[in-house]
Amino acid sequence: xxxxxxxxxxxxxxxxxxxxxxxxxxxxxxxxxxxxxxxxxxxxxxxxxxxxxxxxxxxxxxxxxxxxxxxxxxxxxxxxxxxxxxxxxxxxxxxxxxxxxxxxxxxxxxxxxxxxxxxxxxxxxxxxxxxxxxxxxxxxxxxxxxxxxxxxxxxxxxxxx
Numbered sequence: 728x729x730x731x732x733x734x735x736x737x738x739x740x741x742x743x744x745x746x747x748x749x750x751x752x753x754x755x756x757x758x759x760x761x762x763x764x765x766x767x768x769x770x771x772x773x774x775x776x777x778x779x780x781x782x783x784x785x786x787x788x789x790x791x792x793x794x795x796x797x798x799x800x801x802x803x804x805x806x807x808x809x810x811x812x813x814x815x816x817x818x819x820x821x822x823x824x825x826x827x828x829x830x831x832x833x834x835x836x837x838x839x840x841x842x843x844x845x846x847x848x849x850x851x852x853x854x855x856x857x858x859x860x861x862x863x864x865x866x867x868x869x870x871x872x873x874x875x876x877x878x879x880x881x882x883x884x885x886x887x888x
Contacts (some may be wrong), residue, residue, distance in 0.1 A: 728880075731788035731824065731835040732875025735796070735812035736865045737804075738762055740775055741792050741867030744786045745857070754857050756786060767808075772814050779818045791819040792827045792878030794834060794870065827878050834870075837877035844856065849873050854872075 734741035743757035760778045762771035793816065795808055801860070813837050832842040838852040850862040850869045856876055863869045 728879070729786065729788045730784070730875040730878050731783065731791045731817050731819070731829050732871040732873070732878070733791060733793040733819075734870035734874060736867055737771065737775075737807040737811045738840045739865060740762065740811060740815065741823060741865070741871035742776055742779065742781070743863075743868065743872035743875050744782075744784055744788060745809060745872065745875045752857055752876065752879065754859065754872070756782070757863055757868050757872055759865055759871075762773060768802070768810070773812060774819055779815060780822070783824065784859065788824055790825045790827060790878065790882070792829060792874040792881050793819075794874050795828050796811045801879070804813045809885045827882065829874060830878050833881075834877040837880045838873055843886065 728744050730747060732743040732745070733808060736799055738761065740760045742760065744755040746755055748783045756802040762774050779785040793812065796805065796812055816826060835844040835849055839848050846866060850866070853872045853876065855871050857872065
């Protein structure tokens with residue numbers, strides 16, 4: 728099973744592609760799509776869509792795992808991230824990829840056993856689980872890989888071994 732993890736963002740959208748077979752993870756590709764500040768919104772969304780579509784075409788994931796929107800206090804930021812998240816959902820849906828959504832609490836629990844784990848704890852677990860030499864940067868990339876790992880843990884009972 729090839730899983731695409733997405734950490735939706737407007738300025739930075741993290742992605743991570745993992746192969747999951749027999750309870751073993753193999754990192755395939757990961758990184759972030761960046762958009763420039765002061766660029767018109769529609770151009771930023773188009774860049775996110777185009778680059779994510781290219782990643783999907785190149786790596787052909789079977790399923791996608793995307794973090795649900797976490798809203799704190801800044802409504803403007805939440806709306807912009809929601810637009811980027813919607814674009815990511817559209818890119819996956821148009822490619823025929825099954826979409827799975829997880830809350831930040833579910834992702835943290837899946838990796839650390841504790842839903843209130845801090846970012847550093849989650850990043851350390853991503854590094855350990857995937858056998859990486861260092862924590863992927865920026866944070867959005869590590870978060871996308873965490874989303875993919877979370878999905879593998881949740882979907883493990885239905886993924887062929």
